[in-house]
Amino acid sequence: MILPGSATQALAAALAAETGRDLADVTVGRFADGERQLRVDGIERGEDVVVVASTVTDGAHVELLQLQDAAREAGAGSVTTVLPYMGYARQDQAFEPGEPVSARAVARAISTGTDRVVTVNPHERAVCDLFDVPAEAVDAAGLLADPLPALSTPLFLAPDAGARDLARTVRDAHGTGEVDNFEKTRHTDTDVDVEAGAVTVADRDVVLVDDIVATGSTMSEAVAILDGRGARVYVTCVHPVLAGDAYTRLRRAGVEAIHGTDTVERPVSRVSVAPAIAAVL
Numbered sequence: 001m002i003l004p005g006s007a008t009q010a011l012a013a014a015l016a017a018e019t020g021r022d023l024a025d026v027t028v029g030r031f032a033d034g035e036r037q038l039r040v041d042g043i044e045r046g047e048d049v050v051v052v053a054s055t056v057t058d059g060a061h062v063e064l065l066q067l068q069d070a071a072r073e074a075g076a077g078s079v080t081t082v083l084p085y086m087g088y089a090r091q092d093q094a095f096e097p098g099e100p101v102s103a104r105a106v107a108r109a110i111s112t113g114t115d116r117v118v119t120v121n122p123h124e125r126a127v128c129d130l131f132d133v134p135a136e137a138v139d140a141a142g143l144l145a146d147p148l149p150a151l152s153t154p155l156f157l158a159p160d161a162g163a164r165d166l167a168r169t170v171r172d173a174h175g176t177g178e179v180d181n182f183e184k185t186r187h188t189d190t191d192v193d194v195e196a197g198a199v200t201v202a203d204r205d206v207v208l209v210d211d212i213v214a215t216g217s218t219m220s221e222a223v224a225i226l227d228g229r230g231a232r233v234y235v236t237c238v239h240p241v242l243a244g245d246a247y248t249r250l251r252r253a254g255v256e257a258i259h260g261t262d263t264v265e266r267p268v269s270r271v272s273v274a275p276a277i278a279a280v281l
């Protein structure tokens with residue numbers, strides 16, 4: 001049985017269809033003080049349960065813990081937690097004295113209610129080592145090539161060196177094109193500088209590839225560099241968090257299209273990672 005988180009309903013349903021499993025009836029209400037009141041119906045004792053929940057908000061994280069506990073309480077034989085998008089994964093170090101390793105803190109909490117974790121393209125693969133149960137990362141980047149139109153002398157461009165392998169994976173899935181990357185310096189979470197190398201983009205289709213578009217600061221800087229150089233720019237990422245006005249900023253900057261996967265449910269979530277997850281369940 002698949003237990004969907006409220007923020008991950010489309011992907012959970014796609015995964016249920018892909019694997020032939022039932023989709024659980026989950027009711028989420030609120031107590032008068034605002035706390036979530038959750039109920040899952042239909043789990044049979046000994047059943048293998050898969051919780052599918054992206055922790056896009058702190059509330060989604062609490063709900064995930066509740067779903068796991070409901071599965072245990074109902075006597076599930078096993079609990080697998082699919083974390084399509086893992087919130088806090090980028091806080092994988094104490095960057096300043098006094099800070100927690102937040103990714104480790106949430107990984108430990110999630111580990112208490114599950115036998116296994118499956119996540120999708122975490123910012124760093126090493127985040128899997130922070131769980132106290134077996135955890136693995138699915139690479140869904142190749143799926144990002146699917147919605148691309150026919151491209152003219154394509155360039156698959158990462159906004160920083162860390163995303164270059166992702167850009168190469170999308171290029172390989174597309175079939176043809178060059179791969180390159182810009183260089184990024186991050187000052188704060190919303191203040192980044194992106195610098196171009198010797199890349200030629202005039203009259204080309206440029207596909208910008210990153211693991212995540214969060215505030216859109218990184219992508220906006222990359223698009224700004226390409227602006228006025230005669231390129232048609234497509235933006236693609238695995239996790240389209242698109243906080244605040246990120247979508248509008250990118251469209252106003254003149255990109256042709258933006259698309260991502262359904263690890264985060266947004267209007268641009270045109271690619272389902274369900275087949276990639278189903279392959280490891």
Ligand code: R5P
Nearest residue numbers: 210212213214215216217218
């Ligand atoms: C960082 O290195 C990541 O690959 C992304 O580039 C970054 O996290 C995106 O965040 P934002 O959209 O806030 O710039």
